[in-house]
Amino acid sequence: AQTVTQSQPEMSVQEAETVTLSCTYDTSESDYYLFWYKQPPSRQMILVIRQEAYKQQNATENRFSVNFQKAAKSFSLKISDSQLGDAAMYFCAYRTPNSGNTPLVFGKGTRLSVIA
Amino acid sequence: DSGVTQTPKHLITATGQRVTLRCSPRSGDLSVYWYQQSLDQGLQFLIQYYNGEERAKGNILERFSAQQFPDLHSELNLSSLELGDSALYFCASSVGGRDTQYFGPGTRLTVL
Numbered sequence: 001a002q003t004v005t006q007s008q009p010e011m012s013v014q015e016a017e018t019v020t021l022s023c024t025y026d027t028s029e030s031d032y033y034l035f036w037y038k039q040p041p042s043r044q045m046i047l048v049i050r051q052e053a054y055k056q057q058n059a060t061e062n063r064f065s066v067n068f069q070k071a072a073k074s075f076s077l078k079i080s081d082s083q084l085g086d087a088a089m090y091f092c093a094y095r096t097p098n099s100g101n102t103p104l105v106f107g108k109g110t111r112l113s114v115i116a
Numbered sequence: 117d118s119g120v121t122q123t124p125k126h127l128i129t130a131t132g133q134r135v136t137l138r139c140s141p142r143s144g145d146l147s148v149y150w151y152q153q154s155l156d157q158g159l160q161f162l163i164q165y166y167n168g169e170e171r172a173k174g175n176i177l178e179r180f181s182a183q184q185f186p187d188l189h190s191e192l193n194l195s196s197l198e199l200g201d202s203a204l205y206f207c208a209s210s211v212g213g214r215d216t217q218y219f220g221p222g223t224r225l226t227v228l
Contacts, residue, residue: 033216042221043204043221044219045206045219047216047219091159095217102171102172102210103151103172103174104151104159104161104217106160107158109158109159
């Protein structure tokens with residue numbers, strides 16, 4: 001079974017600084033998707049970024065970028081120019097696109113605090 | 117706003133009772149997923165429907181059941197509720213099995 005591990009339960013960053021959240025996963029599949037979701041205090045799950053395993057180029061969305069290391073099964077999230085609104089729980093998630101069975105497998109999450 | 121709606125937002129009930137949570141997917145999405153988020157178990161997949169048919173089951177208890185209707189909305193039924201069922205229940209939808217899942221705002225269930 002696939003597993004996702006987030007080894008940092010809590011992280012903090014100064015406003016305007018850069019922070020990196022770690023995620024590793026275990027799978028025997030070659031085709032899969034990886035995601036980072038953000039859960040602010042409102043508890044809404046918000047998609048931050050998505051990476052397809054077959055793409056070598058790291059995904060980027062404005063201030064958010066990933067470092068995808070397929071051989072190492074590592075998928076870290078870098079947040080640049082951190083803002084107070086970035087404070088949230090961040091969940092790394094994995095999904096294999098097999099037909100008929102495509103739920104997300106989540107890590108335990110990393111709570112990010114942003115210090116003004 | 118993801119376009120996925122869930123009702124009710126909050127639900128408080130007693131042990132032994134039965135409740136129904138409702139989810140309307142984004143327009144055009146055929147797949148609906150239910151997840152449970154609790155403090156001790158984290159985010160866990162419960163069940164998936166695609167165009168009215170059950171497609172995958174996760175850690176869903178026998179006391180729980182779900183269905184997806186012809187208009188594609190879905191309901192999650194929780195019966196014989198226990199204190200441990202208190203959690204945030206999310207619905208997510210996607211166009212198909214390979215697409216990104218978008219989450220609704222969740223229903224917070226409290227069992228007293």
